[in-house]
Amino acid sequence: MELAVLAISIVVLLAIRVPVGLAFLGPCLIYATSTGLSSGYTLSTAFNGVNSFPLLAVPLFIFVGVLANKLGIADRLFEFCLAGLSRVRGNLAYVNVGTAVGFSWMSGSALADVAGLGKIQIPAMIRAGYPYGFASGLTAASSLIAPIMPPSIPAVIFAAVATVSTGALFAASVIPAILMAVGLIVYIVIWTARRPEFTSVPFDARRFGKATLNVLGPLGTPLIILGGILFGLFTPTEAAAVAALWMLILGLFYRTLRFNLIWTALKETAVITGGIMLILGAAAVLGLILSRARVSESVASLLTGMTDNPLLFLLMVNVLFILLGMVIDATAIILVTVPVLLPVAMEFGIDPIHFGVIMIMNLMLGLLTPPVGSVLYVTSSVTGKPVDVVFKGIMPFLIPLVLALILVTLFPDLVMFLPRALGF
Template sequence: MALLLAVFFAALLTGLPIFIALAGSSLVYTHFSTMIPDFVVLHRIAGGVDSFPLIAVPFFILAGNLMNTAGITNRIYDFATAAVGWMHGGLGHVNVVGSVIFAGMSGTAVADAGGLGTIEIKAMRDHGYPDDFAVGITAASSTIGPIIPPSLPMVIFGVMANVSIGQLFAAGFLPGLLMAACMMVYVAWYAWKHKIGADQRFYWAVLGRTLIGAIPALLTPAIIIGGMATGAFTPTEAAIAACAWALILGTLLYKSLNWKQFYRISMETIETTASVLIIVGAASLFGWVLTTTRVTEQVTSVLLSITSDPLLLLLIINVLLLIVGCFMETIAAISILVPVLMPAVLKVGIDPVQFGVIMVLNLMIGLLTPPVGMVLFVLSRVAKMSFDRTVMAVLPFLFPLLAVLVLISIFPQITLYLPTLWYR
């Protein structure tokens, strides 16, 4: 085990990609420390991605890319502006509401930050909002994307933990809305403190017109969530339905998608899917090594020797995940830590669906923390701000997110109400 972990951390410190660190350290371990043939490494990597639910990954990625390219983000933003732009700190609220709607389409925080973020930051700058506030609220609201279904990280968690993806999607809905509510409270407080007024007056006619324009886009989350809730299709089939609907909108209704754009989107989807699946495969191998060497049992024993109280255990795990999120990419962290932490979580009676939402939210907060916060890098480029200034702009917005994390850890009903209502 010392050899395995030494090679793994040495590879990370030298800047090698995470999948090479995972697979390479496992290969070194199996080659020098066991009698296991080396070809088992390839078998375990292939077995890690040989999973039907993982078919949803490329389709959810493709659906998000199609939505970004088809001009749907502009319609969402216009509707959100008409709906809440009249409030004090209006464009801050628009930012949050737009992210909630877009979350039902993309499933990733980076897509939200890169898609809606460009529109939102420019609009807030044009209306005289401080750059720091514009970047901070854009970054924080983008984390709603992987909490409200569909969610790419929850698909990976469901595969690694053998948990119903449909239940995970249902469990994320209320916490996602709670995140939005907490952020809007913070925006209202900021607007009151800095005497920021409304950005436009409320007009029913404008709301109706923008709603009509946004209805086709708003049907996307309705198709995904409604279809799974009624049992019409599985999460994988929901991803395919989302892609089909996005294609209909882009090619037939809005006519904003051409073959050249579709080719580019397809190549981007293939590239992103390949990077996700190779991490999943390498992490499956690494997790198998940890399990066969009984590391997971040892971690469980250590955690249970500290406490058997579910709340205290969740507190310890939350701290661990927040630290890991600062240094590790989301998919890799889920793939590595789920086999290690799940045995202890199950032994103290924590519902795995609740734990899945808690884990994803922790790692979403990690996207806003240096040194590996992907959302920070994206918005730093979008806003043309230094990385250091972007980090400082985001820091105040971590408090609403941490408040939601505490609430869903203490009150499991927030996450389990809808899964219980729809699936149990």
């Protein structure tokens, strides 16, 4: 009964738009103290939930993404893709996905992606004659590649909670992210095939050469992050710090770095990180409560009693995560459900890395769906259009994204191939 009241309290607070961290922390503190736990022990649990060296990578990767936005890296990537794909019919749609893939190696956040690239891509596509729904929907959908492709902030958090290798999870996420991009490209091919009004322009070798030179520096960022981790040169946290330093060097080289820009980037990073860390601390307290109530064992008994088929279990988990992702922040879901569901998944013989990739892909789909749908609101804010109009534009693009999720669920080797090849 007490747990039911706790759950209802959290849901009600989320429904009335209380910040996620506070919506979890308040009821959890009241529950913990009312059941005999000292307030000091409860607060120390919250503190220990964020007192983790691997989690230090989170603010650093956020800082890299914010700097990439502020320094005009998105513009350079956009120009590079546009110059390279000028002869392709409907090229701006392909440029949209290509820029998102390139930017994803630096940001790790769908919100940073859509906020930075949306201001460039959506107006350019509308001026070229693309319908608003298609332009905004594609931009929002392609932004989901960022939190899947390393450096993925949700992956860092999952790895810390599940105590698995961040490098292995980064490597495992590459092919699923590429599948998402390929799915969107296939949809673009089908969509543009019925619209002959979208024509190509001649290829300009000089323009392409200049754009290539301008993008060489930013393209070094994924080499630093993923290359450094996979070849054992850095830990993920060290790679994030080196990437942040590299961004500052690029800003100096391009002469776009200013003190006020650094100050603004630091403030944005602090605000975003503060929200994430509050959720982490609150979820640590909730995890303590669920552990004392032996919820993990109850859920394990329930699920193993329903099926002994690993695939059916994963399909049920997919549905659960999509529903949860529609109403609760992804960070909170990872912290609350991983200690409960990961042991069950391992009983079914499912690799924790495979489970982590499936979980992150599911939760990121929640960014595109109401009522929470953070990417919906950011896209709406960037373009000045109502959220319902944005969602109508996004709906067709959910099809290739869900198909990519199904492939990753059904074929574990798509996820595990790179980690195994790299010796994880």
